[in-house]
Amino acid sequence: MNEQRMSTRDGVLRAAERVAAILPPTPLLPVEIDGVRLWAKAEMLQPIGAFKIRGAWHRLFALTAEESARGVVGVSSGNHAQGVAWAARRLGIAATIVMPTDAPQTKIDATRALGAEVVLYDRPGGEDRDEVAARLVAASGATLVHAFADPWVIEGQGSAGIEIETQLGRAPSRIIACCGGGGLTAGLALACPDSAVVPVEPVGWDMVGQALVAGEVVKVGAHPPATICDALQPPATREINLAVLRGRAEPGVTVTDDEVRAAQRFAFARLRLVVEPGGAAALAAALAGKVPLDGDTVVMLTGGNVDPAAYAATIAAK
Amino acid sequence: MNEQRMSTRDGVLRAAERVAAILPPTPLLPVEIDGVRLWAKAEMLQPIGAFKIRGAWHRLFALTAEESARGVVGVSSGNHAQGVAWAARRLGIAATIVMPTDAPQTKIDATRALGAEVVLYDRPGGEDRDEVAARLVAASGATLVHAFADPWVIEGQGSAGIEIETQLGRAPSRIIACCGGGGLTAGLALACPDSAVVPVEPVGWDMVGQALVAGEVVKVGAHPPATICDALQPPATREINLAVLRGRAEPGVTVTDDEVRAAQRFAFARLRLVVEPGGAAALAAALAGKVPLDGDTVVMLTGGNVDPAAYAATIAAK
Numbered sequence: 193m194n195e196q197r198m199s200t201r202d203g204v205l206r207a208a209e210r211v212a213a214i215l216p217p218t219p220l221l222p223v224e225i226d227g228v229r230l231w232a233k234a235e236m237l238q239p240i241g242a243f244k245i246r247g248a249w250h251r252l253f254a255l256t257a258e259e260s261a262r263g264v265v266g267v268s269s270g271n272h273a274q275g276v277a278w279a280a281r282r283l284g285i286a287a288t289i290v291m292p293t294d295a296p297q298t299k300i301d302a303t304r305a306l307g308a309e310v311v312l313y314d315r316p317g318g319e320d321r322d323e324v325a326a327r328l329v330a331a332s333g334a335t336l337v338h339a340f341a342d343p344w345v346i347e348g349q350g351s352a353g354i355e356i357e358t359q360l361g362r363a364p365s366r367i368i369a370c371c372g373g374g375g376l377t378a379g380l381a382l383a384c385p386d387s388a389v390v391p392v393e394p395v396g397w398d399m400v401g402q403a404l405v406a407g408e409v410v411k412v413g414a415h416p417p418a419t420i421c422d423a424l425q426p427p428a429t430r431e432i433n434l435a436v437l438r439g440r441a442e443p444g445v446t447v448t449d450d451e452v453r454a455a456q457r458f459a460f461a462r463l464r465l466v467v468e469p470g471g472a473a474a475l476a477a478a479l480a481g482k483v484p485l486d487g488d489t490v491v492m493l494t495g496g497n498v499d500p501a502a503y504a505a506t507i508a509a510k
Numbered sequence: 511m512n513e514q515r516m517s518t519r520d521g522v523l524r525a526a527e528r529v530a531a532i533l534p535p536t537p538l539l540p541v542e543i544d545g546v547r548l549w550a551k552a553e554m555l556q557p558i559g560a561f562k563i564r565g566a567w568h569r570l571f572a573l574t575a576e577e578s579a580r581g582v583v584g585v586s587s588g589n590h591a592q593g594v595a596w597a598a599r600r601l602g603i604a605a606t607i608v609m610p611t612d613a614p615q616t617k618i619d620a621t622r623a624l625g626a627e628v629v630l631y632d633r634p635g636g637e638d639r640d641e642v643a644a645r646l647v648a649a650s651g652a653t654l655v656h657a658f659a660d661p662w663v664i665e666g667q668g669s670a671g672i673e674i675e676t677q678l679g680r681a682p683s684r685i686i687a688c689c690g691g692g693g694l695t696a697g698l699a700l701a702c703p704d705s706a707v708v709p710v711e712p713v714g715w716d717m718v719g720q721a722l723v724a725g726e727v728v729k730v731g732a733h734p735p736a737t738i739c740d741a742l743q744p745p746a747t748r749e750i751n752l753a754v755l756r757g758r759a760e761p762g763v764t765v766t767d768d769e770v771r772a773a774q775r776f777a778f779a780r781l782r783l784v785v786e787p788g789g790a791a792a793l794a795a796a797l798a799g800k801v802p803l804d805g806d807t808v809v810m811l812t813g814g815n816v817d818p819a820a821y822a823a824t825i826a827a828k
Contacts, residue, residue: 219537221555236782237539237552298779457818461616464554464784464814496782500775500825508822 199343199436204350204383207250211351214249214282215239218352220359221463223491225478230489231364232475233356234465236496240274240302242423242471243352243494244339247375248275250348251337252283260285263334266308267325269422270299271495272339277306288334290325296422296499315425340375341430349376353383356490363387365488370473371444373426374400374433376494381440390442392477394419394452394470400429400437401444409434420449420502423470423495445483451476453506459493460507468503471495517661517754522668522701525568529669532567532600533557536670538677538808539781543796548807549682550793551674552783554814558592558620560741560789561670561812562657565693566593568666569655570601578603581652584626585609585643587740588617589813590657595624606652608643614740614817633743658693659748667694671701674808681705683806688791689762691744692718692751694812699758708760710795712737712770712788718747718755719762727752738767738820741788741813763801769794771824777811778825786821789813 215238223232235243252264263286266276273289280287287308291300292315303310311328313319329336338345357363363386371377371391377400381389391400396417402410411428419425429437447455452469455476459467467475471494477483478491533556541550553561570582581604584594591607598605605626609618610633622628629646631637647654656663675681681704689695689709695718699707709718714735720728729746737743747755770787773794777785785793789812795801796809 216537219534219555222557234555237537239540241782460784460818460821464559466778466782466784500778503778504822504826507818507825 197343199346199378199382199432201382201385203343203347204354204379207246207347208351208354210250210253211246211348215245217355217359220356220490223463225485228485229487230485230491231360232463232491232493233352235352235492235494236465236467236471240271240278241495241497242271242274243349243376244271244275245278246351247345247348248272248279248337250351251342251344252276252279252285254344255285255335259335263287263332264337265290265325265328265334266337266339267321268339269425270295270303271423271497273299273303273308274306276337277303277308281307288328290321290328292321296497298499299497302497340373340426341432343432346375346379346433346436347382348379350379350383352492353380357384360488362488364490365486366390366484367490367492368392368474368478368483369492370424370470370494371400372424372470374429374437376492377441378433378436381436388442389440390483391444392473393444393446394421394424394473395446395448397421397425398444398446399426401446403429403434404437404441404444407438420452421470421473423468424473445477447473447476447480451480453509455479456506465493466496466498466503467493468495468498515661517664517696517700517750519700519703521661521665522672522697525564525665526669526672528568528571529564529666533563535673535677538674541781541809543803546803547805548803548809549678550781550809550811551670553670553810553812554783554785554789558589558596559813559815560589560592561667561694562589562593563596564669565663565666566590566597566655569660569662570594570597570603572662573603573653577653581605581650582655583608583643583646583652584655584657585639586657587743588613588621589741589815591617591621591626592624594655595621595626599625606646608639608646610639614815616817617815620815658691658744659750661750664693664697664751664754665700666697668697668701671698675702678806680806682808683804684708684801685808685810686710686792686796686801687810688742688788688812689718690742690788692747692755694810695759696751696754699754706760707758708801709762710791711762711764712739712742712791713764713766715739715743716762716764717744719764721747721752722755722759722762725756738770739788739791741786742791763795765791765794765798769798771827773797774824783811784814784816784821785811786813786816
């Protein structure tokens with residue numbers, strides 16, 4: 193298992209070099225909230241529309257020729273899927289992605305368009321996506337590329353933090369990050385040791401926030417609330433992520449669907465950027481006054497792959 | 511009148527320095543159209559959501575202390591208005607903007623929010639906006655900052671071309687530009703002497719395209735067709751623009767409202783960028799196969815200030 197290797201800051205620096213060789217830095221844009229001028233990192237401007245391309249590229253690039261020949265299996269609600277598919281196509285590796293049946297159709301279609309095989313599983317019904325992936329791995333000898341519990345993936349996501357420090361010319365005071373399983377948050381914590389890192393999760397899906405309080409991995413309840421943040425619904429964080437975040441991340445913050453929609457509208461009107469619900473969680477926390485802001489604060493806008501009808505309804509609402 | 515001075519390439523280079531001192535370059539993003547990988551310049555990511563901030567900043571920065579004290583008057587359907595208001599606030603100059611009553615409310619509100627006084631005139635009814643502005647100038651001694659027929663404004667808009675050459679590492683083969691009165695197109699022609707420059711205008715509002723054919727300024731007809739491109743409805747281009755473009759610009763291209771809406775949807779889904787109708791005209795021409803494309807082609811995405819309800823309807827439509 194990949195979890196046997198720990199992610200490291202050196203690994204993040206290597207990832208940042210590999211990512212910089214193939215992807216231009218995403219812009220760090222000024223944004224004013226409540227009279228404070230801070231910064232937004234526009235990761236939806238990645239070719240796949242989300243930061244997940246970073247970790248996927250770093251992971252697949254590190255595969256041996258023998259591993260590459262056996263292919264990769266990813267598990268994802270959509271953005272990691274596209275990241276793995278993009279990297280796999282670029283490297284000539286076969287990719288199979290396990291996705292929930294309720295993932296946005298636009299994400300399923302985009303993953304297939306990138307050449308990956310998609311295997312659907314039933315998220316609400318309770319199939320364990322990791323078991324589905326494990327069966328595929330056992331059958332093919334492929335390498336599992338976990339969406340967040342993987343040292344290369346964590347390091348790859350952390351490359352965003354290296355870019356931010358270069359763009360800002362100093363360490364941010366605080367990075368506010370949309371958080372699913374904790375891959376990005378852990379990567380940023382490694383990348384920016386002098387910055388506070390705040391994980392923001394949907395209400396009821398704060399598996400990283402709860403794990404930080406408990407000091408150990410906490411599984412989501414049997415009947416978690418619905419959330420529009422399809423990208424931020426992990427069944428739990430994992431020890432490899434928690435090991436980085438324990439004692440390092442700030443207390444977790446949760447946001448409601450309405451706060452997320454308000455953030456999507458703000459990004460539309462003020463930044464002219466399309467942000468998906470899960471990609472707007474950090475901005476939602478900032479706008480709702482749930483995190484202290486100063487001129488060196490960075491808000492991660494992590495993705496923009498959103499169903500057109502849902503987005504139109506959000507934008508048209510007051 | 512400002513028209514007595516001609517715009518020059520040296521002026522564009524000075525403008526590029528002044529703009530670079532205050533505004534980071536907007537990203538040049540890869541985009542694939544019909545299997546060709548080309549480039550999109552994301553000007554909606556400027557602080558005011560449009561390239562117009564460039565020309566306004568260059569113009570207002572060049573005012574003497576005495577001129578600054580008397581204020582500025584701008585004429586604009588919305589984006590130039592915000593550019594002048596932004597520059598004026600930053601420089602402590604009083605700004606009055608003449609805007610049409612049918613400008614998007616979001617643009618009028620944004621202009622006022624930037625501290626400018628807005629004077630409305632009736633575009634469909636036929637009031638001459640230049641006469642309204644001339645009266646204000648006569649009364650106050652303010653400097654008129656024309657939206658396109660001004661040498662500093664042309665040079666300022668051209669700074670986008672200097673950025674593009676730096677980002678691409680070479681001259682683009684072709685720059686496809688949304689075109690209203692011809693300020694941006696002329697500026698790009700001066701900035702990039704080795705690149706073809708293609709003006710794209712709404713059907714019936716191709717005042718630059720028609721002037722290039724006629725060899726002289728052509729006024730829009732008495733009953734021009736409706737267009738959703740509120741930013742691209744000049745009554746005519748002007749000699750200062752035509753003097754640069756004559757013998758230099760490629761033949762003009764026109765686009766329909768449906769082509770523009772398709773381009774807005776493409777930018778939403780593929781680039782996760784909010785583009786207003788007038789800002790999507792160049793992309794519309796590229797997507798409709800109306801301009802040859804190659805790997806060194808640049809498509810200007812010039813603005814993203816759009817009414818939320820209209821945008822939602824466009825995005826939700828098939």
